Amino acid sequence: MIENIFPNVRWDMVWEATVETIYMSAISVFATAILGVMLGMILYVTAKGNLLENRVVYLVTSAYVNIFRSIPFIILIILLIPITTILVGSMLGAEAALPALIIGASPFYARMVEIALREIDRGVIEASLAMGATKWQIMTKVLLPEARPALISGITVTAIAIVSYTAMAGAVGAGGLGDLAFIEGFRRNREDVTFVATVTILLIVFVIQWIGDFFTHKTDKRI
DSSP: HHHOOOOOOOOHHHHHHHHHHHHHHHHHHHHHHHHHHHHHHHHTTSSTTTTTOOOOHHHHHHHHHHHHHHHHHHHHHTTTHHHHHHHHSOOOHHHHHHHHHHHHHHHHHHHHHHHHHSSSSSHHHHHHHHHHOOOHHIIIIHHHTTTTHHHHHHHHHHHHHHHHHHHGEEETTHHHHHHIIIIIITTTTTTHHHHHHHHHHHHHHHHHHHHHHHHHHHHTTTO
C-alpha cells in the first residue's frame, strides 16, 4: 500500500539520509553549545561594568559574532570550502558540512547566551562577591546555573536552526535529508521523495523542540 503512495521512495536511502542529518546535527549542536557558551560568557563578562571589563576583547569578540552570524549559511559554506578541504580532506559529505555548521551556529547561540546572562539579577552577583566568591566561581557556579533554563531554551532554538542548515548544506553535496530532497526529489521531479524528506525533517524538529521544552521546564525554578 505504502509503495503505491510513494512509488519513488527508497526507504533505505531515507534511513541513511536521516542518520546523516542526525549525525551532522548532533555533532554541531554539541560543539555549538560549548563554543556558544564560551563566546557568550566572554561577551557578558568583558562588557562595560561587568566582572572582567575589557573593551578590546569585547569589541573583537562582538565583531566576530556579528560577522559570522550575519553571513547567509549557503554563502558561508562556499567561503569555507578551502578550510573544510584542509580539515576534512573533502568538500562533500556529512563531515564536510560540520565546520560551516559550527562556525555559522555558534555566534547565533553566543548572542542568546549573552542575553540570558544579562537577565540575571545583578544582586545575586554582588551577593556572591560579598561572600568572597572568585570571579571564576561566579561564572561557573552562579551565572551558568542561574541562566540554565534560558541556555537550554536557546540551544533548542539553535538546534532547530542547525537542522535547517543541514538541509541547505545538502544542496551542495553534504548529504542528509536536504541532499535527498534536492537531488533525488527536486532534480528528478519526484514529489513523493521531497515530501517524505520534508516530513522527516519536521519530525526531527518536533522531537528536538519537545526535548528542549522538557528540560527547560525541569530546570526552571519559577515553574
